[in-house]
Amino acid sequence: MKTTSISSLAISQSMQSTVSNAMTEIVKLQDEAVTGTYSDVGLELGTRTSTSLDYSRESSRLQSVIDANSFAETRMEGSQLALTNISSAGQKLLDALTALSGNTDVNSLKVSADSAKSVLENFVSYANTAVNGEYLFSGTATDVQTFDDDFIERVTKDFRDAFDAFRGGTAAKDVTADQMKTFLSGYEASFNWDLWNNASDTVMTTRISSSETVATSTSANSDGFKNLVLASVIASQLTNAGLGSGALSVVSQQATQYAGSAISGVTAQQSALGLSQERIGKANTYMSNQITIIDTQLTSLVGVNTEEASVRLSTLLNQVETSYSITSRILGMSLADYI
Numbered sequence: 001m002k003t004t005s006i007s008s009l010a011i012s013q014s015m016q017s018t019v020s021n022a023m024t025e026i027v028k029l030q031d032e033a034v035t036g037t038y039s040d041v042g043l044e045l046g047t048r049t050s051t052s053l054d055y056s057r058e059s060s061r062l063q064s065v066i067d068a069n070s071f072a073e074t075r076m077e078g079s080q081l082a083l084t085n086i087s088s089a090g091q092k093l094l095d096a097l098t099a100l101s102g103n104t105d106v107n108s109l110k111v112s113a114d115s116a117k118s119v120l121e122n123f124v125s126y127a128n129t130a131v132n133g134e135y136l137f138s139g140t141a142t143d144v145q146t147f148d149d150d151f152i153e154r155v156t157k158d159f160r161d162a163f164d165a166f167r168g169g170t171a172a173k174d175v176t177a178d179q180m181k182t183f184l185s186g187y188e189a190s191f192n193w194d195l196w197n198n199a200s201d202t203v204m205t206t207r208i209s210s211s212e213t214v215a216t217s218t219s220a221n222s223d224g225f226k227n228l229v230l231a232s233v234i235a236s237q238l239t240n241a242g243l244g245s246g247a248l249s250v251v252s253q254q255a256t257q258y259a260g261s262a263i264s265g266v267t268a269q270q271s272a273l274g275l276s277q278e279r280i281g282k283a284n285t286y287m288s289n290q291i292t293i294i295d296t297q298l299t300s301l302v303g304v305n306t307e308e309a310s311v312r313l314s315t316l317l318n319q320v321e322t323s324y325s326i327t328s329r330i331l332g333m334s335l336a337d338y339i
Contacts, residue, residue: 063291076273078129079129079273097112101252112239115235124147127225139201155229156233166183176247180250181254208279212279214276214280225266
């Protein structure tokens with residue numbers, strides 16, 4: 001009978017090799033148990049790896065579009081709120097002008113003039129609204145404040161100078177209704193709105209999907225904003241200027257008309273933004289559904305059974321612990337113990 005000697009060192013080295021391989025597998029299983037996907041997708045899928053990469057890229061692309069849409073949604077939400085406030089200011093002016101109709105009481109005229117001035121101030125404040133450092137009503141010129149800080153001072157002075165030049169030496173109380181109509185008509189014709197604001201005619205647009213682009217802002221360079229300024233300036237500067245009843249009636253009628261047109265114009269801007277918001281919502285829903293489908297396909301391709309991975313991990317850990325225990329006992333053995 002032939003016997004073969006086996007040293008404790010050889011057994012120990014064999015155990016160490018087994019443990020080393022097990023540790024490599026443990027690292028892999030730990031990653032898979034946590035992520036739910038293959039630790040090394042390329043190794044597991046081989047030639048199908050490109051398919052998984054295509055799925056991942058498309059899912060990431062769609063999510064980036066959704067994320068970009070959120071910025072546009074924030075801008076439009078801010079715009080809608082500001083437009084609502086502007087519309088409310090216009091309605092307040094319209095109500096004041098309606099109540100003033102036919103009223104020549106000095107105190108009532110002063111209250112109306114002050115109210116119109118307040119509306120103008122509020123309008124400028126709302127129109128200069130900025131979100132995330134972007135002015136909402138400056139069109140594509142988002143880094144430029146829509147109205148300069150001295151806008152109210154300049155526009156009211158321009159109006160007063162124009163009225164003084166028109167009437168010459170005629171006292172305000174002697175200006176007739178026909179003369180007032182002529183003045184207001186001429187002033188509107190010469191009122192170059194483009195020069196009074198810093199907004200661009202072009203509004204912001206956003207690509208909300210692969211094939212769809214929508215306007216996601218509105219511009220102060222519009223008739224709605226212009227008419228509200230005209231209504232406010234005319235009412236604030238002429239209502240309490242000492243006009244005769246005929247001229248005052250013309251002022252009230254014209255300012256009322258401008259205010260009504262302003263509210264309609266602002267409402268139209270809100271409606272346009274509302275349509276864009278609706279289209280973004282639908283686009284986001286569609287892309288979210290696409291992401292769900294793609295991610296499901298990707299999971300079926302690179303996913304692992306996390307429960308199975310956890311069981312295998314637990315088994316390997318137990319084996320490694322056993323190997324360490326046996327190796328330790330072998331290394332502690334000595335021939336001297338048996339002599």
